[in-house]
Amino acid sequence: EAEVAQSPRYKITEKSQAVAFWCDPISGHATLYWYRQILGQGPELLVQFQDESVVDDSQLPKDRFSAERLKGVDSTLKIQPAELGDSAMYLCASSRDYLASGELFFGEGSRLTVL
Amino acid sequence: AQRVTQPEKLLSVFKGAPVELKCNYSYSGSPELFWYVQYSRQRLQLLLRHISRESIKGFTADLNKGETSFHLKKPFAQEEDSAMYYCALSGGSWGKLQFGAGTQVVVTP
Numbered sequence: 001e002a003e004v005a006q007s008p009r010y011k012i013t014e015k016s017q018a019v020a021f022w023c024d025p026i027s028g029h030a031t032l033y034w035y036r037q038i039l040g041q042g043p044e045l046l047v048q049f050q051d052e053s054v055v056d057d058s059q060l061p062k063d064r065f066s067a068e069r070l071k072g073v074d075s076t077l078k079i080q081p082a083e084l085g086d087s088a089m090y091l092c093a094s095s096r097d098y099l100a101s102g103e104l105f106f107g108e109g110s111r112l113t114v115l
Numbered sequence: 116a117q118r119v120t121q122p123e124k125l126l127s128v129f130k131g132a133p134v135e136l137k138c139n140y141s142y143s144g145s146p147e148l149f150w151y152v153q154y155s156r157q158r159l160q161l162l163l164r165h166i167s168r169e170s171i172k173g174f175t176a177d178l179n180k181g182e183t184s185f186h187l188k189k190p191f192a193q194e195e196d197s198a199m200y201y202c203a204l205s206g207g208s209w210g211k212l213q214f215g216a217g218t219q220v221v222v223t224p
Contacts, residue, residue, distance in 0.1 A: 003158075033212070042119075042201050042214035043159070055209040091159070102149045102205040102212055106159040 002026045006092050006107035014115050018080035021110045025074070025094030032069055033104065034077050035091040043091055049075065050098055082114045117142045117206045121215035128192045128222055136187040136218045138176075138202030147205040148178055148185040151214070154198045162187075162200070172196070192222045 005024040013019050025032050030051055035043035046065065048056040052072040060067065064083070069075040079086055089111050093104040118141040128134045140146060150162040163171045165178040165185060176187045185202060202215040 035214075040124075040216070042121075042216045045211060045213065048209060048211065050209065056207075056211055093159075098210040102147055102164055102203065102210065103161050104212060108158055 004092055004094055004105050004107035006090075006110050008110055009108065010111050010113075012113045012115065013082050015084055016081040018078065019082050019112060020079075021077045021090050021092075021112075023075045023077070023092030023107060025092070026105055028096070029094035029105070030072075030097045031095045032075050033093040033095075034067055034075070035093065037089040037091055037109070039088070046077070048098075055098070079112075082112075084114050087112055087114045117146075117204050117211075117213050119202050119204050119213055119215035121202055121218050123218045124216070125219045125221070128220070130194055130222055130224050131191050134189050134192040134196070134220060134222075136200050136202075136220065138185045138187065138215060140183050140185065140202075140204050142183075142204060142206050144206055146178075147210075148176070149203045149205065149212070150174070150176055150185075150187050151201040151203055152198050153201070159201070192220075194222050194224060196220060197222045 007022050032049040034046045037043045046060045047067045049069045052069050067077045089109045091109045092107045095104050120139045148165040152162040153159045174189045178185050199217050201217045205212045
C-alpha cells in the first residue's frame with residue numbers, strides 16, 4: 001500500500017541553525033500539505049501545494065520558513081534560522097486533489113527539537 | 116474565519132460504555148466536517164466524513180448546522196478505540212483542512 005514518506009524522522013539542532021525536511025507524497029497525488037503540530041495541539045497548516053504551485057501559505061512564517069515542490073512531486077520544507085519555538089512535529093500529507101473530500105494521507109512526521 | 120473547538124482534552128470511559136466526543140465549529144459557508152484518528156504509534160488517518168453518513172468501526176457523527184456541532188459517538192466503547200481523535204473542517208477555495216486540538220480517549224477494561 002502506497003504511503004507518504006518523510007525524512008528525517010527526528011532532528012535535533014541548535015537555534016540559529018538551518019534545518020530541512022523532505023516529503024514524498026503518494027504517487028499521483030496532486031495536493032501536498034505541510035502541517036506543524038506543537039505538543040498538545042492539533043495540526044496547523046503551514047503550506048498547501050496544488051501540483052507545484054502554493055495555494056495557501058497564510059500561516060507560514062515567511063521570514064524563516066520556505067517550502068518548495070519544484071516538479072510537483074516531492075517537497076522540501078526549510079527553516080532558517082531555527083528558533084526554540086520551532087520545536088514540533090512536522091507532518092506532510094497528500095491527497096488526490098484539493099476536491100478529494102478532505103481525505104488526507106499523512107506521513108509519520110519529522111520531530112524537530114531546537115536546543 | 117474557520118475554527119474548530121474540541122472542549123475535552125481527555126475522555127476516560129469503561130469498555131462497553133457509550134462514548135461521545137464533542138466538536139463545535141464556526142464557518143461562514145457550508146462546511147465539510149471530518150473526524151481523524153491517531154492510534155498509538157500509527158499515522159494520523161481519516162475515520163469518517165459527514166458527507167458519507169457512514170458508520171466506521173461503530174462510530175457515527177451527525178452534522179448539526181443549527182448548533183454548529185459534529186459530535187462523534189459510539190454506543191459501546193472497545194479497548195481498541197483508545198486513541199487521539201481530531202475533528203477537522205474543510206473550507207475555502209482550496210479545501211483547507213483545519214484541525215481541532217484533539218481529544219485523547221482512554222478505554223479501560
